[in-house]
């Protein structure tokens with residue numbers, strides 16, 4: 001099946017010249033192609049056709065993209081979408097002056113969501129989470145990562161990972177599962193940290209690996225959660241189980257998470273709001289993606305990660321929503337791009353690289369997606385605007401009109417014409 005996406009005003013290729021990543025200065029090179037149409041065949045990018053020769057092309061289907069822009073399908077590489085319950089109460093408390101960490105210490109925070117998840121059945125969770133996935137699809141997102149981490153015991157962590165697996169079967173986009181058993185210590189193990197870590201290492205990881213329930217193992221390295229030594233132990237076991245590694249670190253306190261993550265060649269280190277000066281260069285010299293989550297800083301009214309310094313030091317920077325009920329109740333990726341531009345000093349071009357090729361790299365999927373290059377998956381987002389600047393300029397506005405996954409149209413907004 002050959003399809004022609006005809007006469008877009010711009011194709012934002014994010015061409016990497018085969019490198020499949022954008023590092024440092026290269027983030028701003030998004031390779032905008034004008035006066036070309038895009039040919040896709042059997043679900044893959046086939047060719048770029050100059051407008052002068054487009055009449056010679058025989059296609060089975062023509063998709064009119066006149067006056068629109070074609071982007072690589074967006075990749076959302078860090079979410080906690082699989083949650084139940086609401087934390088609106090705690091949100092109200094915070095707005096009355098109580099700090100996020102105080103709420104966590106008082107048994108709220110993540111534990112509130114853990115209780116809600118434990119009290120929900122598999123089917124209830126699938127029903128709760130499905131509309132959230134639909135919302136991602138409507139934004140032009142063609143790959144999304146979802147973490148567990150609200151079960152925190154064997155049955156409930158496995159339940160969450162099975163929910164994520166089921167959603168991946170129900171939806172046409174790719175949903176990448178991450179095991180986040182090391183999110184925080186559940187109440188029943190508050191005074192037995194070693195016991196919980198043993199449960200993760202001896203029971204959860206082997207079962208998850210055997211049943212292929214997760215691609216990555218993640219953890220939260222923080223004073224209120226896991227120490228660097230504890231993460232080191234879990235990472236060693238996860239690596240042995242064949243899982244890739246990701247780490248929440250340097251969000252409120254810098255307690256050695258960067259060292260552990262880099263020593264285990266983690267695929268990504270996420271947050272980095274309090275990243276220390278000495279670590280900028282080390283991250284930049286590594287192959288690990290720095291995933292920044294400005295929605296959290298905005299939502300918690302907290303400092304932003306040093307995006308500018310990381311990029312200027314040659315790091316591979318990605319952006320994500322961190323969509324979750326407590327610290328970033330934000331699922332709008334274009335809003336995150338605007339925050340990154342306005343609050344972290346990133347250019348519009350850099351934010352585009354950060355939600356396409358670099359976020360694909362943060363999921364180790366950059367070989368076949370994240371940019372519009374010949375031979376890659378035809379995962380595309382068609383935005384109803386003539387110029388890419390409007391994505392960031394139209395703060396929070398969803399400009400996506402059509403989502404294409406593996407060459408198939410899987411979403412069209414009501415205003416779309418075909």
Ligand SMILES: [Zn+2]
Nearest residue numbers: 078080248322
């Ligand atoms: Zn997170």
